[in-house]
Amino acid sequence: MKNINLKHLFKKYFTLILLVPLILNFLYNLFTLDFFQRLLNFDLINLGSTLILFFILFFVGKATAKTFNFQMISTGILFYFCFMFFFDNVFLFVSKNFSFSILFYISNALFFIYLLLKKKAHTELILLSLFFILNLGFVQIFFDEFNFSIVKKGDVAVQWFPMAQNIYNNNYFFSLTNPFLDGYGQLISYTHAVLLKINLNLINYEYVRSTTNVLYFLSIFLMTELKISKKNKLLSILIFTILILNSDWLNYLFIDSLMGEGVLSYFFAVAFLSVFNSKSSNSKIILTLFGTIYFTKQFVTILVLIACFSFFIFKKTRKSAVYAFIPFFVNEINLITNLTTSRRDAYASNFDFRDTILDLLTNTNLKLENAVIIFKNLIRDVPFTYLLVLFILSLIFYIIKSQTLSQEFLTLIVTFTLNLLLIVLLYISAWRNMPELESPIRYMLNLFHLVVAYIFINFDFFENSTK
Numbered sequence: 001m002k003n004i005n006l007k008h009l010f011k012k013y014f015t016l017i018l019l020v021p022l023i024l025n026f027l028y029n030l031f032t033l034d035f036f037q038r039l040l041n042f043d044l045i046n047l048g049s050t051l052i053l054f055f056i057l058f059f060v061g062k063a064t065a066k067t068f069n070f071q072m073i074s075t076g077i078l079f080y081f082c083f084m085f086f087f088d089n090v091f092l093f094v095s096k097n098f099s100f101s102i103l104f105y106i107s108n109a110l111f112f113i114y115l116l117l118k119k120k121a122h123t124e125l126i127l128l129s130l131f132f133i134l135n136l137g138f139v140q141i142f143f144d145e146f147n148f149s150i151v152k153k154g155d156v157a158v159q160w161f162p163m164a165q166n167i168y169n170n171n172y173f174f175s176l177t178n179p180f181l182d183g184y185g186q187l188i189s190y191t192h193a194v195l196l197k198i199n200l201n202l203i204n205y206e207y208v209r210s211t212t213n214v215l216y217f218l219s220i221f222l223m224t225e226l227k228i229s230k231k232n233k234l235l236s237i238l239i240f241t242i243l244i245l246n247s248d249w250l251n252y253l254f255i256d257s258l259m260g261e262g263v264l265s266y267f268f269a270v271a272f273l274s275v276f277n278s279k280s281s282n283s284k285i286i287l288t289l290f291g292t293i294y295f296t297k298q299f300v301t302i303l304v305l306i307a308c309f310s311f312f313i314f315k316k317t318r319k320s321a322v323y324a325f326i327p328f329f330v331n332e333i334n335l336i337t338n339l340t341t342s343r344r345d346a347y348a349s350n351f352d353f354r355d356t357i358l359d360l361l362t363n364t365n366l367k368l369e370n371a372v373i374i375f376k377n378l379i380r381d382v383p384f385t386y387l388l389v390l391f392i393l394s395l396i397f398y399i400i401k402s403q404t405l406s407q408e409f410l411t412l413i414v415t416f417t418l419n420l421l422l423i424v425l426l427y428i429s430a431w432r433n434m435p436e437l438e439s440p441i442r443y444m445l446n447l448f449h450l451v452v453a454y455i456f457i458n459f460d461f462f463e464n465s466t467k
Helices: 002-012 014-032 035-040 044-068 073-090 100-118 122-145 154-169 172-177 187-199 210-224 230-245 248-254 261-275 280-292 300-310 321-337 353-362 369-380 382-401 407-428 439-445 448-465
Strands: none
Touching (some): 014 230, 014 382, 044 073, 044 100, 044 122, 044 210, 073 100, 100 154, 100 187, 122 187, 154 172, 154 187, 210 230, 210 248, 210 261, 230 248, 230 448, 261 300, 261 407, 261 439, 280 300, 300 321, 300 407, 369 407, 382 407, 407 439
16 A cells, blocks of 8 residues: 555656756755845836736737637737738838838737637737736836846847847838848847837837746746646746746846847747647648748757648648748748848858768768867756756657657657757857857757746656556
8 A cells, every 4th residue: 555655656746856956956046146136136117017018918819819719828929929020021012111110000900900800809808908008007107117228248239139129110121131140030039029019119129128028927828838737837837937047047048138049949839839739720820830930040940941841741730731831932022022132041151061961971070079068068057957858858758658659749859859960060060160169058948948848748648647
């Protein structure tokens, strides 16, 4: 009887047991680092503005999910941002003549008129209106308390802030034709512009912390939508929070700056989960959303392309797979018509594929020591390294207990493995002379939300299948 109880307890708290090192590490840092000062950086004005912005996006997502019959509210939130971006791309031949502000109002008017006409989300739209009014009042009362003097450094200064500023102060077409990085997709910067427009509606673009801090609340809400037990949902929120609060670097990358990782990692995870939780009735829309994630940043673009082609292989996604390429077709049309002076793809520009492949196949001009340096840089961040170990373990446990390998699981393994391979192979070959080798870790973090989500999805499956 005692053994049975022990087995039952082990089964029930299996995931929690594996997470103990992360929790202990956090508790240790709680009393040894300047944790409370970091926590207090979430001042009350910023926190209030962030929460209001979150509930605006929540009700936008809920209304959208109800209207289009999405399985997750997070899918509705992603749909809204992709719609804004896609609308500007489809009508670029006209939208290039209007300011971002005018286009924002036009696209939002069309979006919400459609939701009203479908008559499926009246309650959500009423609550959305109330939070929008609350936001207007909050900004009016506390505007002078907002902090606009954020230090711009590194990639924020040379890339993310200028692109968001170009879009917001002018329009998307202006940003594409006056690029800081010619040929880069601008979905991330477009999202930052939309967030500021909703949040404060300033005349000119400035970074406001609430527009990125909202990504924390969107992320933990995504964890609540995972199809896992309540215990594991709470654990996923706890671990995500611990990892973000436990590291100044992760905090800066994901929720407290304009760095692209926050939006990218969240969008990619939502799109990925949506593809494998969609109904056949809305699979065309979901796959179009997934294809739109291509317009973000390096490595993920390749992962999205490969996944899009893989959709033709599997029965579940084969009929609608072509819809994943609609964003690419629209972009190609714009490059031929409206953007004739722009580069097609900055990700592949100035990259000699032939020489790189030959170097790898013949072991020529390779800088293998870079792989060792990347590994050493990775293990310096012990919590994140342990997270990756947990993710790999979760994959192993899933394989052990699963009778078949689903399309979702195979796509997950290929995505994660290919991302690591691309990072290592490129940094020992084509990018072997890069001056710093910390960026590879950032490319691993592109899948941060996905890794956290599937650790709990896989372990939840293992717990429920253990006899």
